[in-house]
Amino acid sequence: MEEEIDYQFEARVVEFFCDGVRMLGLPKSVGEIYGLLFISQSPLSLDDLVNRLGISKGSASQGLKMLRELGAVKEAEGDNLRRSYFQPDVELKRLARGFIKEQVRPHLASGDGKLADLKRIVREAPDSEGRQFYHERLDQLERWSKKARVALPLLQRFLGR
Amino acid sequence: MEEEIDYQFEARVVEFFCDGVRMLGLPKSVGEIYGLLFISQSPLSLDDLVNRLGISKGSASQGLKMLRELGAVKEAEGDNLRRSYFQPDVELKRLARGFIKEQVRPHLASGDGKLADLKRIVREAPDSEGRQFYHERLDQLERWSKKARVALPLLQRFLGR
DNA sequence: GTTATTGTTCATTTTAAATTGAACAATATT
DNA sequence: AATATTGTTCAATTTAAAATGAACAATAAC
Numbered sequence: 201m202e203e204e205i206d207y208q209f210e211a212r213v214v215e216f217f218c219d220g221v222r223m224l225g226l227p228k229s230v231g232e233i234y235g236l237l238f239i240s241q242s243p244l245s246l247d248d249l250v251n252r253l254g255i256s257k258g259s260a261s262q263g264l265k266m267l268r269e270l271g272a273v274k275e276a277e278g279d280n281l282r283r284s285y286f287q288p289d290v291e292l293k294r295l296a297r298g299f300i301k302e303q304v305r306p307h308l309a310s311g312d313g314k315l316a317d318l319k320r321i322v323r324e325a326p327d328s329e330g331r332q333f334y335h336e337r338l339d340q341l342e343r344w345s346k347k348a349r350v351a352l353p354l355l356q357r358f359l360g361r
Numbered sequence: 362m363e364e365e366i367d368y369q370f371e372a373r374v375v376e377f378f379c380d381g382v383r384m385l386g387l388p389k390s391v392g393e394i395y396g397l398l399f400i401s402q403s404p405l406s407l408d409d410l411v412n413r414l415g416i417s418k419g420s421a422s423q424g425l426k427m428l429r430e431l432g433a434v435k436e437a438e439g440d441n442l443r444r445s446y447f448q449p450d451v452e453l454k455r456l457a458r459g460f461i462k463e464q465v466r467p468h469l470a471s472g473d474g475k476l477a478d479l480k481r482i483v484r485e486a487p488d489s490e491g492r493q494f495y496h497e498r499l500d501q502l503e504r505w506s507k508k509a510r511v512a513l514p515l516l517q518r519f520l521g522r
Numbered sequence: 523g524t525t526a527t528t529g530t531t532c533a534t535t536t537t538a539a540a541t542t543g544a545a546c547a548a549t550a551t552t
Numbered sequence: 553a554a555t556a557t558t559g560t561t562c563a564a565t566t567t568a569a570a571a572t573g574a575a576c577a578a579t580a581a582c
Contacts, residue, residue, distance in 0.1 A: 206491060209482055216475050216502075223468045225386050227540055241494050246559065256542045261560055282550070282557065290498075292505050307384045314377050321370055330367060333402050337451075341377075344453050351519055358512055388570055389538095407529065417572045422530055443527065443580070 213239040214253070224299065226266070229255055233263040234272055234288060243276035243285035271298035293360035300352055308348060315341055374400040375414070385460065387427070390416055394424040395433055395449060404437035404446035432459035454521035461513055469509060476502055 217235030218228050232253050237244055244252075249260045264286060267273040271294055278285030289295065315338065322334045378396030379389050393414050398405060405413075410421045425447060428434040432455055439446030450456065476499065483495045 206489065209479070209486070209495070212475075212479060212482070213498075216472070216479065219468070219475070220472065223386075223465075225384075229541075239495065239498055241491055257559075258543065258561080259541055262541090265560085284559085290501055292508060304384075307380070311377070311381065314373075314380070318370070318373060318377065321373070325366055325370070328367065330402055334370070334400065337374075337400055340451055347453060347520060351516060354519065355512060355516060358515065359508060390571070418529075419531080419573065420571055423571090426530085445529085 210236065210239055210252075225303070227263070229253075229259045229263045230266055233260065234267055237273060237286055237288040238290065240287075243278050243287040245278060245280065245283040245285050247283065269298075270295070270302050293356075296356055296359045300356060304352065308345065312345055315345065371397065371400055371413075386464070388424070390414075390420045390424045391427055394421065395428055398434060398447060398449040399451065401448075404439050404448040406439060406441065406444040406446050408444065430459075431456070431463050454517075457517055457520045461517060465513065469506065473506055476506065 214232050214235040217238065218231040221231035221234070222228065232255065233249055236249060236253060246257065246260050246264065249255070249264070250257050253260070255263075264273065267286075271289060273286045273288050276285045276287040319335075319338050319342075322331060322338060325331065375393050375396040378399065379392040382392035382395070383389065393416065394410055397410060397414060407418065407421050407425065410416070410425070411418055414421070416424075425434065428447075432450060434447045434449050437446045437448040480499050480503075483492060483499060486492065
C-alpha cells in the first residue's frame, strides 16, 4: 500500500521532468529517465529503467547515453556486478554547463559559420542597391551572436553560486 | 540577374533563421517569416510572405500571430491600404523579453504549480522510509526554480545593454 | 445589397522526431 | 567452446507537431 503511494508519487515526478526537458528541446524519454533517477533512493540499471518506466531498451540506452554526454548522470555501484548503475547529478551548475556545452554552443558555432558565409556573399557581390542594408543587418546578427557568447559564461557563473 | 543574387542571398538568410528558431523550439515557418522580414528593405504583407516563401496562407497567418505575440514584428505602412504590412523588431533586448515572457515564464509558472502539488503529496503522505529523501529532492527542485527566476531578469538586463 | 479583398480558424494531411524491437557485439559464466 | 547476460545500433514504426487549404468572418468597394 505504501509502495502504491510511492509509485504514484514517482510517476508524477517523472511527468514533471518530462515537461521540464521538453522546454529544453530534449526527448521525453530523457526526462523520464532523469526524473526516475532523480527521485530514486538508490542507483538504477538500464533494466530497472525499462521495467519501471515501461520504455524500450533502445530508448533507455539512447537516453542514458545523452544524459551521460550532458553530464547529468554518472555511474554508480549497484547490486549486480555485471550491470552498470546510474545516479543523477543534481547540481544545477553542472547540469547547466553540460547543456550549454552540448546543446547550445554547437548551434551558436554553426550559426557563426553560416553568418561568415553570408557576409562573404555580400562582400563579393556586385554593388547593388541593397548592399549597404544587407551589410547592416548582418552586422546586427553578429552583435547578437557576440552578446550571446558573453552572456553564457555569466549565466553559467551565476547558476554555479 | 542582380535580383537572382538577391533572391539566393535572401533564401540563405531565411534558412539561417530557420535554424535559429529551431534552437528556441519555435516552428520553422516562424523562422522563415521573421528571416524574410529581417532581410527585407521594406515591410511585407501576408501575401508577400506567402508568395516569396511558398508557404500557405494559414502558416503565414499563424506565424505572424506568434511573432506579434512575441513582440518580434510590428505593423507598418505599405503600398496597399487594405493590407497590413509588417516589419521586424531587431532589438535583441525586446526579442529576449518577448521570448522570456511568452515562452519561458509560463513554463516556469506551471512547473512551480506542479512542484507545490508534489510537496503537498509528500507532506500529507504517511511517514515512510523515503519521506525525508523525497523532501530533500523537492527542496532541491525549488532551489533550481528560484535560481531560474532570479537569473532571467539578470539575463534580460544584460541583453539590453 | 452584391461582389471582391483580406485575413483567421480549424479539421485534415504531411513532416520531422522519437520510440521500438530485433539483430548484433561484447563480455562473463558454465 | 557453448550459453547467458548486458548493452548498443539502426531500420522500421509510431507519435507529436507543424503545414495545408477550404470554409468562414470581417470589411471595403462597387
